[in-house]
Amino acid sequence: MEAFETTLTGSDGLVYGIVKPVSHSSFDEVYQFISLDETLYLTIAKDYTGKWIRITGSEPYFSGWVDELSEHITKPVPPTTFQS
Known part of the structure; x- marks a missing residue:
């Protein structure tokens, strides 16, 4: 799976x-979320x-x-373009 944008x-x-x-x-399946402003990661x-x-x-948290x-991750939402 490639990187994708989400909320x-x-x-x-x-x-x-x-x-x-x-x-x-x-672990075999590991994913990291990083907020656009880099203040949150999970x-x-x-x-x-x-x-x-x-x-x-x-x-x-x-x-x-x-x-x-x-x-x-399991049911990706349609691609979104975030507004800066």
Whole structure:
């Protein structure tokens, strides 16, 4: 999978960013979200049971972001062009 643009739902609105696959020694499927302003990052992986888990990320962190990001990975939303 190639990198793609997506959003996460923050407390003050949408957080725009890029998701890309990354390599990790302990997991086969790992993805990292980095916000466009680089103030937020979240790395998630699919564990051996098939559940998506948070590996690392910035704080504060909303627990719902793992589910939201995994949905964008498994069911990508149509491409979006972010306004700068």
